[in-house]
Amino acid sequence: MTPYDALPPQGQSRSPSPGGAGLTDAFGRTVTYLRVSVTDRCDLRCVYCMSEHMVFLPKAQVLTLEELDRIASAFVGLGTRKLRITGGEPLVRKGLMDLIRSLGRHLKSGALDEITLTTNGTQLAKFAEPLFDAGVRRVNVSIDTLKPDLFRTLTRGGNLATVLAGIAAAQAAGLKVKLNAVALKDDNAAELPDLIRWGHGQGCDVTLIETMPMGEIEADRTDQYLSLTKLRAELESFWTLTDLPLSTGGPARYVEVAETGGRLGFITPLSHNFCEACNRVRLTCTGTLHTCLGQEDAADLRAVIRGGADDEALVEAIRNAVDAKPKGHDFHIDRASAPAVARHMSTTGG
């Protein structure tokens, strides 16, 4: 039995944030979800995410574990109920387990509902049990194909077997695994039904993601783009999809697939607007707070804390940033245009 077994079930409502004042923006949306990128580094180089010769940030620019803890904890104090740790690849960050164990104090106190992780799975076999012991109950694993050769090509060198072993280890440790796949027109489009069937067979929800125009990469994004609206129509030619009323406050829409008995999510930031219910903000590994994935808006919380701000000033900076959260984003895929947002997903935290 872990110390967390005594907690109420995830998602069950508890008392509001300490001080009673949550984070609400100018459009009345309440921010309860923080995604934290703990590193821009990664042991893979997925073609849609990074350039082959990615230049990573100097260490001094990246928040220390203590700084990450301080900012995340300030959010928890302001009513954040869910933290998602991401990257880059979060499991390559040295000392990450110390950070997660430390943030686990907010689970124990009941201030936080959950800490989750988005990972490429390459290190999961090693970290699955420590993650569970630290209070993590769910992880998202990114896997775009079940073909070893294509996996190696898409990730520029990754080993599919390692990721599959990581998924198995996570499940054996008691972690619920959701699978994320980026839908790529030429590379994995035809395989997606098999990938979904396999994922559902493993007891995993599967979410498909449209490519987003973030950061300069070598490939032409217009060539990679696959509309999930079209893909859904295709899946419906042989599967029965029933919309689920499940809302995460994010860009995913869920259906149940009758034939597999599993849940399938669609993240379609390019086809649909999902901004009116947005409950989330993102902290980069350099301490920049982005209140919208698709806009260049940013607040430099690293400058705030390295400038010697006390907790009150940090809270003030967070409140000001959330107050200015843009109404919505403006993604469009256009062959001639530059990326809608210059930063890479790996810096922002997908």
Ligand code: SAM
């Ligand atoms: N390294 C971890 C992983 O791959 O799961 C966490 C970070 S990664 C940036 C988070 C998610 O963003 C992954 O599911 C990845 O497939 C997705 N992603 C990366 N670049 C993307 C892009 N340009 N468009 C859509 N999704 C992207």
Ligand code: SF4
């Ligand atoms: Fe690394 Fe994740 Fe980006 Fe792939 S998607 S390069 S695993 S950060």
